[in-house]
Amino acid sequence: MLSVSTFVSYGQQTNYASAYLDTNNWEAYFTPTNSVFWDLSGTSKTSIGGATAIFSMNFWLGGYDDAGNLHVSADRYYYNGEGMFLPGPYGFLPNSSAYNKIWKISKKQIDYHIAHWDDPGYQMPEVIQTWPAHGDVSNGESYILAPFVDVNQNGVYDPENGDYPFIYGDQALFYIITDKWGSTLSDAQKIGTEVRVMAFAYNTGDSIIDNTFFIHYDILNKSLQNYHDVRFALNVDFDIGNAFDDYIGCDTSLNCFFVYNGNDTDAYYGIKPPAAGVVFLSRKMTSFMYYSNGSGATGDPQTGPEYYRAMNSIWRDGTHLVAHGNGYDTSSAVTDTCMFAFPENSGWTEYEMGNIPDDRRGAATLSIDELPQNSCVSIDFAFTWARDTVNYDNVHTPVERLLAQIPHIVDFVNNLDIDTNCSYLATSVPYLNYNDFVFNISPNPAQNIVKIITNGKNYDMRIYNELGILVYQGKDIKDFDVSNWDSGVYFVVLTNGKNKMRKKLIVTH
Numbered sequence: 001m002l003s004v005s006t007f008v009s010y011g012q013q014t015n016y017a018s019a020y021l022d023t024n025n026w027e028a029y030f031t032p033t034n035s036v037f038w039d040l041s042g043t044s045k046t047s048i049g050g051a052t053a054i055f056s057m058n059f060w061l062g063g064y065d066d067a068g069n070l071h072v073s074a075d076r077y078y079y080n081g082e083g084m085f086l087p088g089p090y091g092f093l094p095n096s097s098a099y100n101k102i103w104k105i106s107k108k109q110i111d112y113h114i115a116h117w118d119d120p121g122y123q124m125p126e127v128i129q130t131w132p133a134h135g136d137v138s139n140g141e142s143y144i145l146a147p148f149v150d151v152n153q154n155g156v157y158d159p160e161n162g163d164y165p166f167i168y169g170d171q172a173l174f175y176i177i178t179d180k181w182g183s184t185l186s187d188a189q190k191i192g193t194e195v196r197v198m199a200f201a202y203n204t205g206d207s208i209i210d211n212t213f214f215i216h217y218d219i220l221n222k223s224l225q226n227y228h229d230v231r232f233a234l235n236v237d238f239d240i241g242n243a244f245d246d247y248i249g250c251d252t253s254l255n256c257f258f259v260y261n262g263n264d265t266d267a268y269y270g271i272k273p274p275a276a277g278v279v280f281l282s283r284k285m286t287s288f289m290y291y292s293n294g295s296g297a298t299g300d301p302q303t304g305p306e307y308y309r310a311m312n313s314i315w316r317d318g319t320h321l322v323a324h325g326n327g328y329d330t331s332s333a334v335t336d337t338c339m340f341a342f343p344e345n346s347g348w349t350e351y352e353m354g355n356i357p358d359d360r361r362g363a364a365t366l367s368i369d370e371l372p373q374n375s376c377v378s379i380d381f382a383f384t385w386a387r388d389t390v391n392y393d394n395v396h397t398p399v400e401r402l403l404a405q406i407p408h409i410v411d412f413v414n415n416l417d418i419d420t421n422c423s424y425l426a427t428s429v430p431y432l433n434y435n436d437f438v439f440n441i442s443p444n445p446a447q448n449i450v451k452i453i454t455n456g457k458n459y460d461m462r463i464y465n466e467l468g469i470l471v472y473q474g475k476d477i478k479d480f481d482v483s484n485w486d487s488g489v490y491f492v493v494l495t496n497g498k499n500k501m502r503k504k505l506i507v508t509h
Helices: 108-116 304-310 394-416
Strands: 002-005 020-021 028-030 055-064 070-074 101-106 171-178 193-201 212-221 227-238 247-252 256-261 273-278 284-292 360-371 376-386 439-442 447-453 458-466 470-475 477-479 490-493 500-506
Touching: 020 171, 020 193, 028 193, 055 101, 055 360, 070 227, 070 304, 101 108, 108 394, 212 284, 227 273, 227 304, 227 376, 247 284, 247 360, 247 394, 256 284, 273 360, 273 394, 284 439, 376 394, 394 447, 439 500
Parallel strands: none
Antiparallel strands: 002 101, 020 028, 055 070, 055 227, 101 171, 171 193, 193 212, 212 376, 227 360, 247 256, 256 273, 273 376, 284 360, 439 447, 447 477, 458 470, 458 490, 490 500
């Protein structure tokens, strides 16, 4: 399904496209913005296990240019439609509806297209037909925008000739955002980026993976600046059911941060509520800072410098995070400054400190260091959820169960061979060959017996003439006789239900 909506102007945009990632136990709501999971007006639309687990998420990016000027591109909420990141690639024209879209696609759609794209009467899904593989270079957009499989290797996305979108997962969402046209933070310039987002999930029957979904960012520096001391932060406003009874924490050994209920009963999840968390998959977490809903030194960052401080575990007023109490202490005797708030198994957690549960937000940071102009950096992470309604020990059990499943998630991802180097952008032909069998025809041209030479098994063969009329078909055919066929060009198609290959056969008499 392709989710589309149009808009007139930026600044007060509220009519964003939307789509759910909903192939497994999650229902995760996305808009082509930098503030996802909620409806942009006050209601979370992302749930699992019968209630809300996350209210919203966005990323922050900050660093210094060669002249020492601070640049920060960051969002938290899009009230009244105002945000820094808006739909589209960096070069697109403002007030355009062309990219106010989320391309929602399934592996089943792609597999069917691979097997049937040249069948007579095939109706191509709109999402495959309109996949944003190429940008409008006359507007300054990149030629390659969305990854695709270039079957005929001509450098052009032409699904009518067998090309198809490249995705991860059983279901994926793809969209593009940029900070070129949106709002600006005070006391800091923008970075100047284009971000290509793919969110994806699997429906495997594996309870851990089915309680997990993944997000992949390709972040391109489209500005004329080189940046150093660059920080990327993932800012998440978790809500385990009721927003105002949560604790937050992290585990540096597992590269994750998480939220859990401050009480053993939640107003929405009921008794024995769950825990939810985020694990970084391709880069090491270098800090984790929390803050609470509200103003003051420990509240929401507002200015560019305050966002950048938070990405370095510094409170709004310049006070460094400390490893005791609630993490905020302005006394001159402080000696335990730290980079990670409430790390697991440290003796300094919210539960052990007896903190009052509240509406917690957490910002976990990755150090990118250098981000030269025209460079690209990839970020991969997963949201996961765990609940134990049988064995339960106040707040400990859901966190322990959540952390215990993270190695399984990491192992699962390590087998996916995710592109973490933006390599599909390095060539105008992002060809990814997924064919797991090959075949040849001999002799060709042919007059009598034609042999099929293949390593494939359990394949169907269909042969069409130049008019697209089926003239021959069979299962696991090794040879066939063309002595009575008309001279001309034929097309031999082999498919095993997953992959499809086509060869031209010339018959002469």
